[in-house]
Amino acid sequence: MGADKELHHIQLSFRAVMDAMARPGRVYGLPATQGKKASRFGLEGPLETLVKMFIDQAVSFCVVAPDPAGIQDAIVAETHARTAGQADAAFVVVPHGCDKELAGQAIVQASAGSFLSPEAGATVLLGCERLAFLTEREGAEAGDASLYWVSVEGPGVRDSHVFGIDCFDWVWARKRRGDEFPCGIEIILVDRQGQVAAIPRSSFLSVLAMEGGAEGEEASWLM
Amino acid sequence: MTKQYNFAFFDEASKREIRRAIVKGIAVPGYQVPFASREMPIGRGWGTGGLQITLAIIGRRDVLKVIDQGCDESVNAVNIKKLIHATTDVEITEETRRASIIQSRHRIPEQPLGEDQVMVLQVPTPEPLRHFEPREAATRVLHAQADYTGAWLSLFDQIVCFGTTTTGADHPVKVNGRYVMAPSPIPRFDTMKLHQNSNLTLFGAGREKKIYAVPPYTTVEPLDFKDHPFAVEEFQGRCCDTCGATNVYLDETVDEASGTAVYRCNDTAFCTQQAASKGLI
Numbered sequence: 001m002g003a004d005k006e007l008h009h010i011q012l013s014f015r016a017v018m019d020a021m022a023r024p025g026r027v028y029g030l031p032a033t034q035g036k037k038a039s040r041f042g043l044e045g046p047l048e049t050l051v052k053m054f055i056d057q058a059v060s061f062c063v064v065a066p067d068p069a070g071i072q073d074a075i076v077a078e079t080h081a082r083t084a085g086q087a088d089a090a091f092v093v094v095p096h097g098c099d100k101e102l103a104g105q106a107i108v109q110a111s112a113g114s115f116l117s118p119e120a121g122a123t124v125l126l127g128c129e130r131l132a133f134l135t136e137r138e139g140a141e142a143g144d145a146s147l148y149w150v151s152v153e154g155p156g157v158r159d160s161h162v163f164g165i166d167c168f169d170w171v172w173a174r175k176r177r178g179d180e181f182p183c184g185i186e187i188i189l190v191d192r193q194g195q196v197a198a199i200p201r202s203s204f205l206s207v208l209a210m211e212g213g214a215e216g217e218e219a220s221w222l223m
Numbered sequence: 224m225t226k227q228y229n230f231a232f233f234d235e236a237s238k239r240e241i242r243r244a245i246v247k248g249i250a251v252p253g254y255q256v257p258f259a260s261r262e263m264p265i266g267r268g269w270g271t272g273g274l275q276i277t278l279a280i281i282g283r284r285d286v287l288k289v290i291d292q293g294c295d296e297s298v299n300a301v302n303i304k305k306l307i308h309a310t311t312d313v314e315i316t317e318e319t320r321r322a323s324i325i326q327s328r329h330r331i332p333e334q335p336l337g338e339d340q341v342m343v344l345q346v347p348t349p350e351p352l353r354h355f356e357p358r359e360a361a362t363r364v365l366h367a368q369a370d371y372t373g374a375w376l377s378l379f380d381q382i383v384c385f386g387t388t389t390t391g392a393d394h395p396v397k398v399n400g401r402y403v404m405a406p407s408p409i410p411r412f413d414t415m416k417l418h419q420n421s422n423l424t425l426f427g428a429g430r431e432k433k434i435y436a437v438p439p440y441t442t443v444e445p446l447d448f449k450d451h452p453f454a455v456e457e458f459q460g461r462c463c464d465t466c467g468a469t470n471v472y473l474d475e476t477v478d479e480a481s482g483t484a485v486y487r488c489n490d491t492a493f494c495t496q497q498a499a500s501k502g503l504i
Contacts, residue, residue, distance in 0.1 A: 004230070007229075007230055007235060008230070008282060008283060010235070011230075011231075011238075011280075011281075011282040012282055012284075014242050014280070015280065015282065017246070018242075018245060018246065018249070018280065018423075019423075021246050021249045021250060021438075022249050022423040022436075022438045022439055023338075023438075023439060053239070053242065054239065054242070054243055054246075056236055056239050056240075057236075058236075058239075058240060059243070114367075115367035115368070116363055116364065116367045118247075118251050118254060119244070119247040119251070119254070119256045119257070121247075121250075123246070155252050155399050155438045155440065155441040155442075156249075156438040156439055156440060156441065157440055158419075158421075158439075158440045181401065182251045182254060182401065182402075184250075186246065186250045200249065200250035200251075201250055201251065202250060202251065202252060202399065
């Protein structure tokens with residue numbers, strides 16, 4: 001992608017992320033990349049777009065993977081950003097297909113900021129397999145039980161937003177943190193197709209349906 | 224457009240920094256996120272905070288509206304529009320409904336905004352506690368501790384001295400039950416437009432280097448007392464001399480010929496639209 005093309009691609013992607021952050025739990029699409037080429041960072045295209053959108057020499061980051069060195073080195077070479085430990089990094093990058101336990105650990109450990117500087121709370125860029133908005137839920141209830149349905153309430157949400165996602169360990173990890181607002185973390189979820197949803201620290205989450213979708217198994221937990 | 228600048232004036236690193244601040248501002252409603260306010264080709268205090276936000280978020284598909292004190296054609300609004308258009312080629316409009324980004328100083332348009340619109344407000348003094356605490360380090364601690372005693376006492380003082388609160392504009396509000404925030408110098412008439420609004424509102428203070436936000440559908444409560452409830456400006460029994468609109472924010476001018484007071488809509492685009500729809504112009 002040429003520099004100009006990339007600039008506009010990042011701008012459109014940012015607007016999707018900004019809308020997602022302003023309306024937590026609503027799923028937005030990142031613009032498609034024309035003429036896909038191999039990732040420079042070894043990340044899926046949509047996650048790489050988020051990295052380019054936010055990470056540069058002014059911030060620190062870490063990559064959560066069994067062997068993160070290759071990806072981290074590539075990001076440092078491209079952006080001149082500093083690497084940091086999971087507890088200190090401003091951005092925590094969790095690539096698609098990352099071990100669930102590692103991802104959960106990263107969410108638990110991410111910096112919450114402080115009452116004086118809540119903006120220092122980390123932003124977790126979390127790759128997932130699939131995201132879907134409420135409109136797809138009818139199909140899922142009819143038999144496709146591959147998604148967990150998460151309800152979001154709080155600022156940015158009039159009643160509640162419900163979205164589907166293939167994993168929900170991150171929800172438990174977020175709950176385990178026990179942050180006291182305004183401290184906390186932001187989680188930006190992105191799937192392989194470029195669908196994005198955001199969970200700011202001000203949101204309350206409930207997991208609505210368990211995998212398998214067995215009748216009577218629907219559960220709801222406030223986080 | 225002859226290309227002399229990067230798209231939207233800023234280099235990409237500057238946009239990234241402002242975008243990071245915007246995201247944190249949305250995540251912590253009402254909290255003032257510090258950012259490295261850039262030197263701009265207009266003076267600080269003339270809307271550089273709002274301008275920096277607009278330049279960081281704007282894209283080729285956007286339609287921009289800029290108003291100053293409700294007017295699309297004031298010097299400040301026109302110059303901001305010229306700069307943004309010269310560096311982006313985006314479409315400029317005066318129609319509130321058509322705009323995807325509305326940058327404003329002192330007013331929120333009369334026409335309710337939609338979910339697909341972003342309101343950007345220019346803020347001269349973002350710190351609601353500045354009147355009684357001049358030290359930035361101290362006000363940060365007060366916000367951290369949610370200690371807003373001073374803000375309440377300021378209003379109480381006004382009531383004791385004048386029988387009512389005297390905040391003509393910029394009446395302090397509590398956002399999402401946590402942060403007390405300066406809603407920028409919008410008149411009290413506009414303050415409640417921030418409450419459970421459907422659009423995202425971003426605030427930029429260039430001189431004070433702060434960005435903050437009110438996400439859609441967020442609780443915004445003006446500070447007030449049970450026996451002295453928050454009240455907006457009264458225009459009872461008055462209507463716009465040009466379009467006849469009532470229940471809008473009116474400017475009072477004097478008809479030089481008769482010497483009497485005349486009222487007109489402060490929001491000029493709204494007034495023009497109303498007058499046109501009634502066949503008055």
